Amino acid sequence: MIEVVIPNWNGMKVLPRSLESLSRQTMSGYRITVVDNGSRDGSVEYIRAQWTGVRVMALPRNFGFCRAVNEGIRRSPADLIALLNNDAEAEPGWLEALYKASEKYPEAGSFASKVLMADNRECIESVGDLLKPDACGANRGRGEPDRGQYDQEEEVFSASGAAVLYRHALFEKIGLFDEDFFAYFEDIDLGFRAQRFGCPCVFVPQARVVHVGKASRPEDRNWHLRQEFVNSTLCQIKNLPMRYFIRNGRSIFVSHLRSLKGLAKEGGGGVLLASTRDLLRKMPGALHKRSLLWRASKGRFDRLAFFLPPP
Numbered sequence: 001m002i003e004v005v006i007p008n009w010n011g012m013k014v015l016p017r018s019l020e021s022l023s024r025q026t027m028s029g030y031r032i033t034v035v036d037n038g039s040r041d042g043s044v045e046y047i048r049a050q051w052t053g054v055r056v057m058a059l060p061r062n063f064g065f066c067r068a069v070n071e072g073i074r075r076s077p078a079d080l081i082a083l084l085n086n087d088a089e090a091e092p093g094w095l096e097a098l099y100k101a102s103e104k105y106p107e108a109g110s111f112a113s114k115v116l117m118a119d120n121r122e123c124i125e126s127v128g129d130l131l132k133p134d135a136c137g138a139n140r141g142r143g144e145p146d147r148g149q150y151d152q153e154e155e156v157f158s159a160s161g162a163a164v165l166y167r168h169a170l171f172e173k174i175g176l177f178d179e180d181f182f183a184y185f186e187d188i189d190l191g192f193r194a195q196r197f198g199c200p201c202v203f204v205p206q207a208r209v210v211h212v213g214k215a216s217r218p219e220d221r222n223w224h225l226r227q228e229f230v231n232s233t234l235c236q237i238k239n240l241p242m243r244y245f246i247r248n249g250r251s252i253f254v255s256h257l258r259s260l261k262g263l264a265k266e267g268g269g270g271v272l273l274a275s276t277r278d279l280l281r282k283m284p285g286a287l288h289k290r291s292l293l294w295r296a297s298k299g300r301f302d303r304l305a306f307f308l309p310p311p
Contacts, residue, residue, distance in 0.1 A: 002030040002080040002099065002165075005072035009037040009062050011086035012046060014212055019051055021089040027096040030082075031055065035072045037062040064182035065161070073171055081171075085162040087212035088115070097206035098165035101153065109170035109199030110191075112159030113207040114150065115139075122146050125211055128156030128203040129188060133309045134255035135240055135248065136232050137188030156203045157307045158191020163209040170199055178238075180285060185231035192239035195304040196297040222267045226275045229259055233279055238286045238293070241301050244308055 004022060008015055015034075022032055032054045036044050038061040047056050057071055073081055080102060084090060094113065101111045112128040126139035127150040139160060141150055164187070174193040177186045194201065233256065245252065264272045 001078045002082055002095065003072070003076040003078035004030055004032045004082045004084055004095070005069055005076070006032065006034045006084050006086050007037065007065050007068035007072075008034050008039060008043055008086045009068075010039045010041040010043065012039075012041045012043050014087035015043060015046070016050075017089050018084060018086050019047075019054065021091070022084070022095075024092045025090070025095045026092050027099060030095060031078070033057060033072050033076070034086075035059065035068040037064070037068050064179070066177040066179045066181055066183065066186045069161075070176045070179065073166075073168070073176060076168070079168050080165055081168055082165045083161055083163070084209070085211060087118075088163050089118070089210045090163065091208040091210075094163070094207045094209055097204050097208075101202055101204040101207070102165060102167070105200070105202050107200060108155075108202045109167050109173075109194050110159050110201040111165040111207070112156055112201055112203045113163035113209050114146075114203075114205050115160055115163055115209050115211050116146060118210050118212040121210055124150070125213065126160040126162070127205070128201065129158040129160060129191060131157055131307050131309060132255075133248075134252050135236060135244065135308060136255065137185060137191070137235065150203070151205045153205065154203050155200050158187055158194065158201050159203075161187035162211050162213075163207070165207075170194060173197055173199065178289070180282060181231050181234070182227065184227045185235050188232075189235045189239065192235065192304065193293065193297075195307065196239075196293065196300060198300070198303055200303070222271045222274075225263055225267045225271055226278060229263055229275045230278045230282065232259075234282055234286045237283065238290045240308075241304070248309070 034047055035057045037059050044058050047054055098111050115126040117123045117125045124141040124144045124146050127141040129137050130140045132138050174197050178189050
């Protein structure tokens with residue numbers, strides 16, 4: 001069985017289309033679970049009234065993307081876990097394509113979808129994730145017209161959490177999403193761990209999804225800026241090999257300096273100070289997790305080294 005987990009927070013404007021798209025899938029044998037983060041827009045009531053076959057897990061408040069999907073994963077007996085954002089519309093063959101890929105690639109732990117932009121369905125949002133020259137994660141192919149240049153199944157660094165299939169066994173091996181991230185870059189962090197433990201991610205071009213993007217994020221633009229800066233930095237601190245920091249220190253430093261300037265320009269000094277404070281507060285925990293990860297993976301970097309950019 002496949003469990004499709006949809007995290008939701010005040011998503012009534014987009015959630016119905018997501019659920020409707022799942023009702024049109026070309027395969028059967030899957031269950032849908034919506035994990036609601038304390039919505040106040042009638043989302044839970046709507047699902048319970050209109051979608052009686054959909055399981056609802058109602059959390060008391062907004063715990064973020066990571067906690068929501070972790071709750072769905074923990075309570076699922078399924079061997080395969082699909083995540084779909086509440087503002088993503090899956091094409092009819094989405095789930096079947098991911099399932100067939102899981103049968104074809106038994107060594108893979110996760111399977112990335114082709115995610116297209118809702119405001120221009122010929123434009124790519126993500127065809128898996130990659131690592132930029134500063135080793136910060138990013139969507140592969142983002143902003144490119146979809147001309148078929150990514151229409152082959154291939155291994156990628158990780159999958160966008162907006163639309164992805166995971167083996168439940170992967171979480172048992174490497175752990176769940178890091179809830180300290182709340183939202184943003186949690187899928188990149190998971191990708192780092194999967195590569196460290198030798199679990200490939202395969203991009204499946206036939207698994208197509210149209211994504212609105214950030215429909216359930218807080219309206220506070222400054223919050224969004226802080227989350228992206230803090231989480232991208234924590235992801236590097238937690239996961240990058242020390243020798244990579246040493247070898248690529250200059251490019252990483254320049255990248256962070258550029259990010260700090262961007263924070264100051266877009267959000268002002270207050271956002272810059274708040275981001276620095278949040279980063280310093282979370283850094284000890286990230287360093288502790290780095291140590292635990294090193295011991296658990298016995299310092300293996302063979303697969304990870306394949307995706308790290310050259311110096």
